[in-house]
Amino acid sequence: MPTPSTPLGEFDLIGKYFTRPVQRVALGVGDDCALLQPAPGMQLAVSSDMLVEGRHFLSTVAPERLGHKALAVNLSDLAACGARPLAFTLALSMPRVDERFLEGFSRGLFALAEAHGCELAGGDTTQGPLNICITVFGEVPPGQALLRSGARAGDDVYVSGTVGDARLALEAFRGTVALAGDHFEQARVAMEQPQPRVALGLALRGIASSAIDVSDGLLGDLRHILQRSNVGATLEVDRLPRTAVLAAQPLALQRECTLAGGDDYELVFTAAPAQAEAVQAAARQAATPVTRIGRIEAGSVLVLVDAQGQTVADHFGSFDHFKS
Amino acid sequence: MPTPSTPLGEFDLIGKYFTRPVQRVALGVGDDCALLQPAPGMQLAVSSDMLVEGRHFLSTVAPERLGHKALAVNLSDLAACGARPLAFTLALSMPRVDERFLEGFSRGLFALAEAHGCELAGGDTTQGPLNICITVFGEVPPGQALLRSGARAGDDVYVSGTVGDARLALEAFRGTVALAGDHFEQARVAMEQPQPRVALGLALRGIASSAIDVSDGLLGDLRHILQRSNVGATLEVDRLPRTAVLAAQPLALQRECTLAGGDDYELVFTAAPAQAEAVQAAARQAATPVTRIGRIEAGSVLVLVDAQGQTVADHFGSFDHFKS
Structure with missing residues (x-):
């Protein structure tokens, strides 16, 4: 020995x-x-x-x-x-x-x-x-897996939990953002100890029409759903759920972190409007909040709008391990 | 694009x-x-x-x-x-x-x-x-997997193909051995393009009592079988099959390469003597030669013997990624 x-x-x-x-x-x-x-x-x-x-x-x-x-x-x-x-x-x-x-x-x-x-x-x-x-x-069970390819025009788009804290922590490590000690620790835990939404995924079987987890950034990952499903979407960027720590940051940084931050490991998923109650029941069953953040549209365009319904320019990239 | x-x-x-x-x-x-x-x-x-x-x-x-x-x-x-x-x-x-x-x-x-x-x-x-x-x-099929734990005293020990060429090539790359061009290429192919013995493994279901593939060196990998099976073995070191290229090298190098070379990806396996014919039939079916190289013994000792039955000192290590 x-x-x-x-x-x-x-x-x-x-x-x-x-x-x-x-x-x-x-x-x-x-x-x-x-x-x-x-x-x-x-x-x-x-x-x-x-x-x-x-x-x-x-x-x-x-x-x-x-x-x-x-x-x-x-x-x-x-x-x-x-x-x-x-x-x-x-x-x-x-x-x-x-x-x-x-x-x-x-x-x-x-x-x-x-x-x-x-x-x-x-x-x-x-x-x-x-x-x-x-x-x-x-x-x-066969046929019950949530795929990226099932979104249909008219479906609602949801995200679980909150997004953006992991990227906020990365920016703090990079020195581009200053966070108070407890704020830094909260964001850092989001980056370093993400909680996989296993219970929510199981509860959404038969309810969600498509799903993906947010690893490369919400916009980029949502685009994978849109491409696979041959649809577009309207995303209400101010509805993206965020923590109080992130909400205390400048709006431009909030948007960068929530839309293109990556490393969130929340679920983005779609469901028909008739499933809205079932989605909330699944969220309660999984003890995981979910927020409606947009709608699937016919076509192939992803449009970002703010709380006033104004179009927001999409300059947000998706994380690419060979281009970042 | x-x-x-x-x-x-x-x-x-x-x-x-x-x-x-x-x-x-x-x-x-x-x-x-x-x-x-x-x-x-x-x-x-x-x-x-x-x-x-x-x-x-x-x-x-x-x-x-x-x-x-x-x-x-x-x-x-x-x-x-x-x-x-x-x-x-x-x-x-x-x-x-x-x-x-x-x-x-x-x-x-x-x-x-x-x-x-x-x-x-x-x-x-x-x-x-x-x-x-x-x-x-x-x-x-359940219960038919070849495991390391099934060797019994009295079983024969076999190896497929030949062993040692991959290590010979590594020594040539290291400059400790000089090989003629075609010899070098043959050994290099053994190192760089090993052929997994999938057909033989399938053919040995129900025939072999235990098996392992030789990745860290024949002796070290055979020891995994012995430990898991709570047995010992006698290994006839001069019976280890080797190519003409390796057989042209000094005996000490042949032994080092065949016994402790590693990267061979041949199968070492055991089978009861009553299965000797079935083993050869499996080898023919898989178009893969197999050679009997020793016998499983009661106890826990691995003894190496030469062609004259003399004990060979076992100074051969097994490859360990953190100790080599």
């Missing part, structure tokens, strides 16, 4: 930090493959997200929050499909074995995993620049 | 290089999740491997071979479980959009994927140090 002064080897660190008793997974960490037994007739929803330092998190993030976030962004994809989390694999590249990092990272990771009944089924560890790749598995 | 002088954005490059028509996957690249419909009653075998430059491949590798290898090492894990490949996700971090790289990488990737009927279901691309993480999905 390694002594405290001996760095852990690959198999030691998997055993110490990333092995938990198997529950619903038929075979977990430690063989060539994990074995999952999908429930009869269910479809398996699969998503994979890779997190890179400086792109998806800052070097200042606490390891526990990073462990949380790495899984949260993946669970958010399941939420956007209305899938129930089952299991995940973790591939982790690190410059060196840092037990303080591993202890915090695994604690944050497993806390969120256990809150969602999502088991670590297997993975890989290697030496290299810090990189975290999680692939998550969920289940959904 | 981007002009040739404009670097592709994230979504453009996914569309151009990583989107193929959906076949057996219910929903593929381009939504929050991919949707898989497992065949009724089948278990899903899942494995994830992350490849980092300098650890798993050299910067000199041709992109096409790298695309092949990134999927091959994952298919090798399915092979070791006796699972039939279904689909995979790809997460790719790259310093910049290099279309020459992407064209070759995706060509090598899809050539191997199509050869095994394994579909790209989804994934992620981002900017960062070059890192390739593939998660692969296969199916296997």
Whole structure:
């Protein structure tokens, strides 16, 4: 066994930090493959997200929050499909074995995993620049997954929770915004510990006509729905829900953060007007506020309007990992 | 649309290089999740491997071979479980959009994927140090997966193909060995384009008592079987199959490469002596030679013996990504 002064080897660190008793997974960490037994007739929803330092998190993030976030962004994809989390694999590249990092990272990771009944089924560890790749598995009855392609003209557009705080925190880290200590901490938690809207996604099955999670910015992600559904939309930009912390900032910054901020991990979704009551009931059931922010239109144009109904110029980009 | 002088954005490059028509996957690249419909009653075998430059491949590798290898090492894990490949996700971090790289990488990737009927279901691309993480999905009837834990005292130990050429090539790249041009190329292909033994893994269902693929070195990987199965083994080191290229090297180097080389992606497996004929029939069916290299023993010791039955000192390490 390694002594405290001996760095852990690959198999030691998997055993110490990333092995938990198997529950619903038929075979977990430690063989060539994990074995999952999908429930009869269910479809398996699969998503994979890779997190890179400086792109998806800052070097200042606490390891526990990073462990949380790495899984949260993946669970958010399941939420956007209305899938129930089952299991995940973790591939982790690190410059060196840092037990303080591993202890915090695994604690944050497993806390969120256990809150969602999502088991670590297997993975890989290697030496290299810090990189975290999680692939998550969920289940959904055939035909019930929420897709990007189902929006229809006349549908209402909704968003869950609030948007923009993660970007506000990033601007504070960049030094372009000054925030008081408690305001900074609130925004920072939004950036570093997003809460995936799994319960809302499940509650919206059969109610929402389309859905996506906001990772690259609300406008850009809404555009994915519009493109896939061959529709346009009118978005009421002043209705976008925001925290009091963000609402205290200049209007131009509020708009930048809410419309193009990214890293929100809220759900943007559409539903027919006849489903308005059902949407609110789903929101209550999931204990997640939702706000109507616009309407799907025929055509392919996305129009932004303010509270007075005036058109707002759309100069907002979407986050692109190779253009930002 | 981007002009040739404009670097592709994230979504453009996914569309151009990583989107193929959906076949057996219910929903593929381009939504929050991919949707898989497992065949009724089948278990899903899942494995994830992350490849980092300098650890798993050299910067000199041709992109096409790298695309092949990134999927091959994952298919090798399915092979070791006796699972039939279904689909995979790809997460790719790259310093910049290099279309020459992407064209070759995706060509090598899809050539191997199509050869095994394994579909790209989804994934992620981002900017960062070059890192390739593939998660692969296969199916296997419940109870038929080949595990590491099934070896029993008296079983024969086998290995497929030949071992050691990948390590020989690495030593040539390192300058510790000089190889003639055609010898170098043969060893280099073994290192850069390993052929996953999927057909053999499938043919060994119900015949092999345990299996693992050789990624970290034959001795180290065999030890995983011994530990999981609570057994020992006698390994006849001079019986390890090797190419003529490797057999032309000094004996000490041959032993180092065959026993502890790694990156072979052959299968090491065990089977009861009564299955000896069935093993050879499976090998013929899979058009993959297999060689008996030892025997499982009671206890927990791994003994190496030479052709004269003399004990060979075991000073061979296993590859550990944090200790090498």
